[in-house]
Amino acid sequence: MSIRSKYEAELALVFNKLIAMCRAVETAIEKSVTALVKRDRDMSAEVISEDKYVDNLEHEIEQDCLKILLMEHPVASDFRDVSAALKMITDLERISDQAADISEIALQFGDEDFIKEPEHITLMAHLAIDMVKDSVQSYINRDIELARSLDSRDDRVDQLFETVKGDLVELIRKDGKNADQAILFMMIAKYLERIADHAVNIGEWVEYAVTGCHKIG
Amino acid sequence: MNISVRNCNLWYGDFQALKNINMDISNREVTAFIGPSGCGKSTFLKILNRMNDLVDGCRITGSFHIGGVDIFDKSTDVNLLRKKVGMVFQKPNPFPMSIYDNIAFAPRTFGVRKKAELDRIVEDSLRRASIWDEVKDRLKKSALGMSGGQQQRLCIARALAANPDILLMDEPTSALDPISTGKIEALMSELKQELTIVIVTHNMQQATRIADKTAFFYLGELIEYDTTEKLFSCPTDRRTENYITGRFG
Ligand SMILES: Nc1ncnc2c1ncn2[C@@H]1O[C@H](COP(=O)(O)OP(=O)(O)O)[C@@H](O)[C@H]1O
Ligand SMILES: [Mg+2]
Numbered sequence: 001m002s003i004r005s006k007y008e009a010e011l012a013l014v015f016n017k018l019i020a021m022c023r024a025v026e027t028a029i030e031k032s033v034t035a036l037v038k039r040d041r042d043m044s045a046e047v048i049s050e051d052k053y054v055d056n057l058e059h060e061i062e063q064d065c066l067k068i069l070l071m072e073h074p075v076a077s078d079f080r081d082v083s084a085a086l087k088m089i090t091d092l093e094r095i096s097d098q099a100a101d102i103s104e105i106a107l108q109f110g111d112e113d114f115i116k117e118p119e120h121i122t123l124m125a126h127l128a129i130d131m132v133k134d135s136v137q138s139y140i141n142r143d144i145e146l147a148r149s150l151d152s153r154d155d156r157v158d159q160l161f162e163t164v165k166g167d168l169v170e171l172i173r174k175d176g177k178n179a180d181q182a183i184l185f186m187m188i189a190k191y192l193e194r195i196a197d198h199a200v201n202i203g204e205w206v207e208y209a210v211t212g213c214h215k216i217g
Numbered sequence: 218m219n220i221s222v223r224n225c226n227l228w229y230g231d232f233q234a235l236k237n238i239n240m241d242i243s244n245r246e247v248t249a250f251i252g253p254s255g256c257g258k259s260t261f262l263k264i265l266n267r268m269n270d271l272v273d274g275c276r277i278t279g280s281f282h283i284g285g286v287d288i289f290d291k292s293t294d295v296n297l298l299r300k301k302v303g304m305v306f307q308k309p310n311p312f313p314m315s316i317y318d319n320i321a322f323a324p325r326t327f328g329v330r331k332k333a334e335l336d337r338i339v340e341d342s343l344r345r346a347s348i349w350d351e352v353k354d355r356l357k358k359s360a361l362g363m364s365g366g367q368q369q370r371l372c373i374a375r376a377l378a379a380n381p382d383i384l385l386m387d388e389p390t391s392a393l394d395p396i397s398t399g400k401i402e403a404l405m406s407e408l409k410q411e412l413t414i415v416i417v418t419h420n421m422q423q424a425t426r427i428a429d430k431t432a433f434f435y436l437g438e439l440i441e442y443d444t445t446e447k448l449f450s451c452p453t454d455r456r457t458e459n460y461i462t463g464r465f466g
Contacts, residue, residue: 004463073422075449075461212451 007072014064014085015140018092021057022136025092026129028054028099029195033125036106036188037118044103054096058089077209084209088139091198091205095132098191098198105184105191115171115178118185124160124192127153128199135202144210150203157196164189218284218301218382218413219244220265225279227260229272234260236437238279242430247405247414249428249445251421253465256434258417262385265415266302267295284382300327303376307388309368311360311375316343316352319360319371323379338378346374347404366397373404384408386416390423402427421461425449433457 028047035043065086068074074082131153138146168182208214220242227235235257242248250258260269267288269275281288288298300323312319320339321329329335339356343349348370352363360371369389376384386405390398405414405427418424424431425445432442433454441448441457452458459465 007463073425075421075425076452076458078462079450 007068007074007078010064010068010072011078011081014061014068014082017057017061017064018085018088018136019140021054021061021089021092022133024050024054024057025095025099026133028096029102029125029129029132029192032099032102032106033118033122033188033192035103036109037122039106039109041107044106047103048100051096051100054093058093061089062086077212080209080212084139084205087205088136088202091201092132092136095195095198098195102188102191105187108184109181112181115181116167116185118188120160120164120167121185121189121192124157124164124189124196127157127160128192128195131157131196131199132202135199135206138203139206139209142206142210144207147203147206147210150200154196154200157193161189161193220383220413220415221280221282222264223280225261225264225281226277227257227264227269228274228276230274234437235264238439240432240439240442242413242415244413245409245411246429247409247416247427249424249431250415250417250434251419251424251431251461252434252440253460254419257437258434259387261434262304262387262415262417265383265385266299266304268304270295300379301381302383302385303379303381305369305372305376305384305386305389307391309365309372309392311363311368311371313359313361315357316360316363316371317356319375320378322375327379342374342378343371345377345408346370347400347407348374364397366393366400369393369397369401370404373401377408381412383413383415386414388417388419391419398423421449433460435460 028050031043032047034040035047065082068082072078131150134146135150137143138150165186168178168186171178172182204215220240222238222240225235225238225240226233238261250262252258263269264277264281265283265288269277277289283298283302287293312322314322317339320342321335324335324338329338340349340353343352348367351367352371360368363371369392373384373389390401393401402423405416408414409429416428428445430443431445431448433440433448433452433456435456441452441454443453448457449461452461
């Protein structure tokens with residue numbers, strides 16, 4: 001095997017692990033919100049315990065990347081690919097933490113009916129999941145257009161966050177007893193909003209990997 | 218001293234080895250030349266102290282200034298130029314004489330006769346080349362008995378004894394072990410405080426370790442020239458990218 005193909009094989013391994021990590025993170029977000037809506041406490045607990053798996057993957061990919069940096073001394077786009085991967089896994093790991101945080105909050109809801117069906121929160125979750133998926137996909141495919149689309153998609157998530165906030169404020173005004181649940185929903189919406197921000201960060205690292213420019217968002 | 222080259226073309230007979238090269242090299246920096254064998258790195262380096270003058274059938278056009286002075290001007294004294302622009306080669310080439318006489322060679326040529334003065338220059342040059350401690354007790358011994366790494370530092374000391382402004386180094390560590398290489402790289406970082414250093418290297422990691430700027434040559438052209446950090450993290454030209462990432466044929 002030539003040095004070049006040895007290097008490419010090592011990078012392909014990192015790519016595969018990144019895809020696996022991304023899938024796990026998507027699933028975590030999905031399950032955290034489904035568990036909330038279905039009031040499935042077991043599923044919430046699963047999300048919290050499965051966060052360990054993502055932590056382990058992050059650690060593994062980090063080791064792989066550091067080894068490549070040490071052994072292969074990559075330069076140019078090779079160097080940018082590896083550095084971008086190193087940065088991206090930090091964002092993915094944070095997203096997984098935030099899915100676990102959502103589940104922690106879901107477990108704090110009592111048995112009372114919801115003050116409002118979390119339809120906007122579900123929508124935010126789906127937009128955020130797609131953004132995370134596309135951020136990693138744009139890295140694998142070096143798809144700069146897809147990476148750049150994340151910024152405006154994040155605006156949509158921010159708008160939804162404002163909508164949720166407005167609705168919850170309204171509900172608290174109507175009846176102070178709504179405040180307990182409203183605060184929990186509010187925190188969940190905030191986490192989802194942050195998750196979308198992390199997808200934007202990943203997109204910025206993709207831009208760096210492809211073009212060499214990193215804009216600080 | 219700054220080096221400024223404009224529209225440099227060089228032919229060996231019918232073969233054009235350098236094609237319209239424009240380059241400014243900064244004072245007190247290390248500049249590395251990289252590129253595949255035969256792309257013209259050594260040829261370009263040798264122009265700077267007019268070593269190509271000796272080559273039959275070699276023709277050069279363009280303008281070449283060092284510290285603002287035209288080095289091909291009729292009034293330029295080539296011996297003086299070579300004193301100001303020292304050169305170190307891939308294979309250490311100590312003269313078959315004592316360590317002391319190797320270093321004293323250039324100052325003697327330029328008329329230094331007093332023993333005390335020569336002693337001072339010898340010690341100073343050997344110290345600057347980080348080899349004084351290793352040889353101070355055997356200055357009268359033959360230079361040929363030294364190790365390869367020591368011989369190379371001796372050659373650097375010999376070049377320094379002429380008190381040059383510029384040091385040209387053509388693959389100075391490619392015949393050396395990692396420890397000797399490390400010593401010479403450390404030496405370059407020291408020397409660049411006072412000199413301009415241009416080094417040809419096939420070792421990319423060496424370029425990233427020691428060079429402030431890096432120039433990539435390919436088929437007689439200067440393809441890309443930038444800060445080392447920029448060139449190795451985000452080269453502009455596809456050919457640079459392919460070469461440094463090992464994608465080339
Ligand atoms: N004295 C010479 N006569 C004819 N051709 C030469 C001479 N020196 C070098 N060349 C040719 O010029 C080209 C550049 O050589 P050189 O500067 O030694 O390349 P590099 O240092 O990048 O390996 C090569 O094709 C080489 O064969
Ligand atoms: Mg050469």
